[in-house]
Amino acid sequence: MNQPAKPRFQHIKDHILDGIHRHLYVAGCKIPSELQLAQDFGVSRMTVNKALCELADEGVLLRFAGDGTYVAENKIAAPLLDMNNIQQEISARSHQHVAELVHLYALEADAETAQYLETEPGTALYYSLIVHREDGQAVQLEERFVQAQWAPGYLQQDFSAQTPNEFLLKNSQLTDAEHTIRAVMPATREQLLLEIGAQEPCLLVLRRSWSHKNLVSFAKLWHPGNRYSLHSRVPLGD
Incomplete structure (x- = not known):
């Protein structure tokens, strides 16, 4: 039985999580912008935003209006x-x-x-x-x-x-x-x-x-x- 296609935003989440796992994105590191990720994956910025918002809600990323999105620390100091x-x-x-x-x-x-x-x-x-x-x-x-x-x-x-x-x-x-x-x-x-x-x-x-x-x-x-x-x-x- 064929598995249902993975949502596009999930591909972006998996890409970021894999980058963190392989230390391409370390704690405090700024990840690519919504626009850059939308271009890289050929999707809308709304799709990218959904992926980033879910990762922020899960405590993986920190988002700052007017600045960008960063990899969160493992825990508060x-x-x-x-x-x-x-x-x-x-x-x-x-x-x-x-x-x-x-x-x-x-x-x-x-x-x-x-x-x-x-x-x-x-x-x-x-x-x-x-x-x-x-x-x-x-x-x-x-x-x-x-x-x-x-x-x-x-x-x-x-x-x-x-x-x-x-x-x-x-x-x-x-x-x-x-x-x-x-x-x-x-x-x-x-x-x-x-x-x-x-x-x-x-x-x-x-x-x-x-x-x-x-x-x-x-x-x-x-x-x-x-x-x-x-x-x-x-x-x-x-």
């Missing part, structure tokens, strides 16, 4: 896996988390923010400012700048239901994060939103997050020093 967001931390303590959205809008990068995001002043960004509470007490003020091109849909999210970090992990496919921690005195805005006095120091975490080669987000996370602590446990060598 370990440091990011160990980094819980504030909602997870609070839930792990069997406490109630509430997020109060203060601001959510689009803006253009100023010189300072552009430097943190390694982009040009005037770049389109999304901005959010959120107070995170644990059992009613403010424990974190999250100020976040996101490069608009890497986070479509950011302004339409309900950040009382999921944190920006959770949204970006799922939708922008973050792979790496960098942290800088400082002890600072709160300015008037932080005092009011965190409900602390002018002489109460804060822990300020500066977090930059990447999706492979793309720097997606820069966040400032203020924590009242008398309500919050940061800790880490890592294995040591002999």
Whole structure:
């Protein structure tokens, strides 16, 4: 009995998967464009798009609007896996988390923010400012700048239901994060939103997050020093 003909898009999927298996396309490598693949296989771009979308849904490829399609890493970097967001931390303590959205809008990068995001002043960004509470007490003020091109849909999210970090992990496919921690005195805005006095120091975490080669987000996370602590446990060598 004759086998049914393989769909055209499946031929493209098999070609890409074979290329990955034979290390012609390695993790982080950009694959040929939709137009190039359509010409190579003699099919429409719609057929190519179906193949690439299925491979992206399966976690094999990463697609970036205006940039191209890349081979995904085998797994997210370990440091990011160990980094819980504030909602997870609070839930792990069997406490109630509430997020109060203060601001959510689009803006253009100023010189300072552009430097943190390694982009040009005037770049389109999304901005959010959120107070995170644990059992009613403010424990974190999250100020976040996101490069608009890497986070479509950011302004339409309900950040009382999921944190920006959770949204970006799922939708922008973050792979790496960098942290800088400082002890600072709160300015008037932080005092009011965190409900602390002018002489109460804060822990300020500066977090930059990447999706492979793309720097997606820069966040400032203020924590009242008398309500919050940061800790880490890592294995040591002999």
